[in-house]
Amino acid sequence: MKTTGERIKDIRLELGETLEEFGKRFNTSKVTVFNWEKGRNLPNKSNLKEIAELGGIPVKYLVSTNSVGERIQRIRLENGYSLNTFGIEIGKRLNSERVKEGLYQGGRMGFHYLIKNA
Secondary structure, three states, X not given: OOOHHHHHHHHHHHOOOOHXXXXXXXXXXXXXXXXXXXXXOOOOHHXXXXXXXXXXXXXXXXXXXXXXXXXXXHHHHHOOOOHHHHHHHHHHHOOOHHHHHHHHOOHHHHHHHHHHOO
């Protein structure tokens, strides 16, 4: 099963656009689009909707995945959490002291720790 990033890249390539051209559609940089395609970040909810429309696919298909990290990111986006806030909220709910310590050191760092160790 393809990742969300791979599907985004497929849509961009079907449109015949460079990273920069695709980024301009969403008022973002080519680096951000590259990170979407590599699964490092996901677009916000409105951008996901627009990307799905460009590809002629439902948003649910665009974001469906078997990747735990991507599912966690999808949950974060669906609930409107920033990286920092989400990391802190997850830390509050986890039982593992080691993970809590990593999350409380900084929400953004904690979020990436959680993704890598999911």
